[in-house]
Amino acid sequence: MRRVRALLTTLAFLLPFQKLKIGLLNRLGHAIDPQALIGINLVKSVKRVEMGPGSVIGNFNVFGRMELVRLEEGARINTFNLFVPGITMEPAVDRGVTRSLIMGPHSRIIFMHVIDVSGGVILGEEAWLTGMRSTILSHVFDPEGGIIIEPIELKRRAVVGTNCTLLAGAVVGEGALVGAGSTLWTRQEVAADNLAGGVPARRLAKISITEEAYNSLRQPAPAPAPETEA
Numbered sequence: 745m746r747r748v749r750a751l752l753t754t755l756a757f758l759l760p761f762q763k764l765k766i767g768l769l770n771r772l773g774h775a776i777d778p779q780a781l782i783g784i785n786l787v788k789s790v791k792r793v794e795m796g797p798g799s800v801i802g803n804f805n806v807f808g809r810m811e812l813v814r815l816e817e818g819a820r821i822n823t824f825n826l827f828v829p830g831i832t833m834e835p836a837v838d839r840g841v842t843r844s845l846i847m848g849p850h851s852r853i854i855f856m857h858v859i860d861v862s863g864g865v866i867l868g869e870e871a872w873l874t875g876m877r878s879t880i881l882s883h884v885f886d887p888e889g890g891i892i893i894e895p896i897e898l899k900r901r902a903v904v905g906t907n908c909t910l911l912a913g914a915v916v917g918e919g920a921l922v923g924a925g926s927t928l929w930t931r932q933e934v935a936a937d938n939l940a941g942g943v944p945a946r947r948l949a950k951i952s953i954t955e956e957a958y959n960s961l962r963q964p965a966p967a968p969a970p971e972t973e974a
Contacts, residue, residue, distance in 0.1 A: 749773070750789050757787040769793065780815075783823075796849075810861055812844040819847040819867075822854045830860035831883045835893035841866060842893075848900070850958075863912055864895035870958050871898035871916075875906020875924065884912045884930050892930055899936070901958060921951055 749772055756768040766776045773792070776782070780795035783803035787793070790810045795801070799815035802823040807813060809829050815821070829843045841864025847853070851867040856876040859865055863882035867873070873880075883893045894913035898904060902916035905924035913931035916922055920934040923941030934940045939951040 753790065753793075754786070754788055757782065757785045760784060799847075807845075810843050810845065812841075812846070814845065815847045816849045816851075816869075818850040820852050821847075822852075824856045825853055825859065826857070827859045827861055829862040829883075830881065831862045831891060831893065833891070833893070835863055837894075839864065839895055841895050851898075863893040866895055866897040868898060868900035868902065868918070870901045872903045873898070874903060877906065878904060878908045878910070880910050882912050894931070901953065902934075903953065919951070919953060921953065923948070 753769065753772055756765050759765045762781065765782055766778060766780065769776050775794040777795055777797045779797040781800045783801060785801060785803065785805045785807065787807045790807050790813055792812050794814040796815060796817040798818045800820040802821060804823050805821055805825045807827045809832065810827065827845055835842060843861050844864045845861055846866045848867055848869040848871065850869060851871045853873045854875060857873055857878045857880065859880040860882050865880055865882060880896055882896050883891055886892045892912045896910050896912065896914050898916045899918040901919045903921045904910065904916060905922055907925050908922055909927040911928060911930045914928035915933040917934050917936035919937045921939045922928065922934060922945060923939060926941045926945040927943040929944045932944065934945065937950060937952060939948045940946060941948050
């Protein structure tokens with residue numbers, strides 16, 4: 745029965761018709777708000793998907809072997825992103841987000857990012873993974889033996905620039921900005937309201953991202969096109 749549900753979930757995410765897609769996913773035990781929008785995506789072996797009103801998953805994303813995908817109100821995933829666990833072993837300390845993607849209200853993931861959800865990835869309200877080609881690795885090799893599997897978190901209104909690398913346990917503080925091309929090492933934390941950059945990233949300056957910048961993404965979700973299911 746579990747395999748049948750997983751197969752039907754995969755097929756539902758490939759459908760082009762919004763009402764049919766959402767209705768089928770909810771009947772399969774997921775929780776999709778009628779005002780959410782879902783493009784054509786490859787979703788394999790994902791146990792539960794939750795989407796709040798106005799949340800959007802664009803076209804051509806891949807989700808695989810995950811416990812939970814949760815997008816709260818207004819959260820958006822654009823296109824061509826990959827979400828998979830790089831390793832399936834359990835972490836030494838389970839923080840409740842293993843193999844999960846949690847996106848707070850009006851958070852945003854843009855384009856062509858590779859996101860390892862082994863230890864979990866959390867975006868706070870209005871947090872942004874901007875640009876393209878960033879790599880998020882929530883499991884890393886431990887030189888003292890074994891593997892570190894820990895969540896990566898972007899706090900409220902944190903911003904990660906294009907082509908960055910974040911390693912297991914990294915935390916981007918509230919209102920902080922990680923500059924393009926930077927790397928956060930294992931368990932490295934960027935303090936709130938700071939600009940960090942480099943390899944490894946270091947504090948460069950205090951920063952205050954304007955309210956207008958955040959509000960520019962608070963646009964209503966586009967209306968779905970008329971459907972002809974026949």
